Amino acid sequence: MSSLPDAAWSAEELAVLADLRLDPAPVDDPSNRFAGDSRAAAFGQALFFDAELSPAGISCAHCHQPSRGFTDGLPHSRGAGVADRHTPTILGAQSGPFFFWDGRADSLWMQALGPLENPAEMGSDRVFVARRIVERHAEAYAAVFGPLPELGELPERGRPDSSDPAELGAWRDLGERGAAVNAVFANVGKAIAAYERQLIPGESAFDRYVDGTEALEPAALRGLQLFVRDANCVSCHNGPLLTDRAFHNLGLPEAGGGYDQGRTMGAMKLLASEFNCRGLFSDAEDCPELAYLNPGFPDFVSAFKTPGLRGVTETAPYMHHGGLATLDDVLAFYSDLPGVPVAGHRELTLKPLGLSAEERADLVAFLHALDPDPLPPALLSPPTP
Incomplete structure (x- = not known):
């Protein structure tokens, strides 16, 4: 991908777009020797x-x-x-x-x-x-x-x-x-x-745009520009699946006024499980992700994993608590960042985006450009004997 002139992308931005392009290769899992069987x-x-x-x-x-x-x-x-x-x-x-x-x-x-x-x-x-x-x-x-x-x-x-x-x-x-x-x-x-x-996920209109084989609709292109530039969504939604795979406290209110410990409790449960990478049933020789995992890390409090965005238009409602009904609701939340976290602190990189209704609509149009091509039908139901 040398140039995509319709948006006057810089060399740095072109590299970002290339990083977002789908990688169809399965990821190896050393802990499961049957993963590719x-x-x-x-x-x-x-x-x-x-x-x-x-x-x-x-x-x-x-x-x-x-x-x-x-x-x-x-x-x-x-x-x-x-x-x-x-x-x-x-x-x-x-x-x-x-x-x-x-x-x-x-x-x-x-x-x-x-x-x-x-x-x-x-x-x-x-x-x-x-x-x-x-x-x-x-x-x-x-x-x-x-x-x-x-x-x-x-x-x-x-x-x-x-x-x-x-x-x-x-x-x-x-x-x-x-x-x-x-x-x-x-x-x-x-x-x-x-x-x-x-x-x-199958390829999307966005991937074909990055390859230079398909143009994006004008609204989706404006949304992509916002995603990469002013809104900087790409700071957390990056890589081929558009997730940094990290954990962040967004300050979302929990139903009933309580609070969910999020990553803090998740890390504790992981380390205590007999089925983790270090356990008897893992096929891995090394477990680097567990080496420095500390449930007491302050940033883990009420933090949740960044979801990927491929196919996101089909997965409403949104967020870990399912409390936002539409993608526009999600973008309105990021636009205003209302309230304060019940526990822990909100992700420090988050600032209210102040998006207009038109900008939110453009971002939603871009998210639709991430809709994947369908999976093979044989994967979507019980296998035939």
């Missing part, structure tokens, strides 16, 4: 759409609906219960290095395990999942990971951190078999991650 991806796709992994009949696809940009269109996720946060898209989620709004997982496969055991999401547990693998997916599991370990007669439910005394007792009674259950559970996450790793 086509058999694991097919198995993971079957698991993603399998409601039988949940006692409540909730599949991963219940909240991550392909027809809604892999979200559910609700302010807060609704599965077996109601979650505290908005469902983030998994389109392009494989980029990492941290997952969930609060970064409480450090791999895509660890992220896939979280909803399974969240009472508000799938309401399941690792023993229930292992039982279903034995009963419904033993052959497919063995084709990827080898024969199932000897699990014996498993209880119906059980997990090591359950608040239910019966479930906690059932887990403790497993003894050494608990390690085998954990191994099966981790492999379920690795298979689902192998499938999700294929959900890379």
Whole structure:
């Protein structure tokens, strides 16, 4: 890309635009040696759409609906219960290095395990999942990971951190078999991650503009100029997926007047998990992202991960709390920056943008220029036998 004369871009700006261009290559995950395995991806796709992994009949696809940009269109996720946060898209989620709004997982496969055991999401547990693998997916599991370990007669439910005394007792009674259950559970996450790793956004009108093969509509071009120049959205929304993958406190009010600890609690949960990069089930030899992770870092308080913007027009409502109904509402928030944070401090680089209605409309037009080409239909439903 040497020049795009319609906007008189500087050499520095052209470099920024090139950095935003889509990179279709999947990201390697050293912690999951099955990440690029086509058999694991097919198995993971079957698991993603399998409601039988949940006692409540909730599949991963219940909240991550392909027809809604892999979200559910609700302010807060609704599965077996109601979650505290908005469902983030998994389109392009494989980029990492941290997952969930609060970064409480450090791999895509660890992220896939979280909803399974969240009472508000799938309401399941690792023993229930292992039982279903034995009963419904033993052959497919063995084709990827080898024969199932000897699990014996498993209880119906059980997990090591359950608040239910019966479930906690059932887990403790497993003894050494608990390690085998954990191994099966981790492999379920690795298979689902192998499938999700294929959900890379397609090219957009913006990418073709950067390549010089397609012009942007005038409003979208003005929006792109604002995005890169005066509004400086690119300071956080950068790279091929338009996210810095970092965590920021925007000072958004929480529903009910409480506050969400955000990255602070997310970092604590990550470090405590047996499924993190340092755990027995990780295939990574080194875990640099965990080396200096400090949950007590002041900037982590009520900070949340910057979402990517590819396909963002399909993922309303917006923000971690789902409290902004439209993209114009999001831009109006950044225009005024109302209120003060309930906890922590607002991201220091944020200043009120003072956008006019016309400028907000231009930015929305640019965000539509990021709408991706459709994924292959074969990825959007359970695999055919």
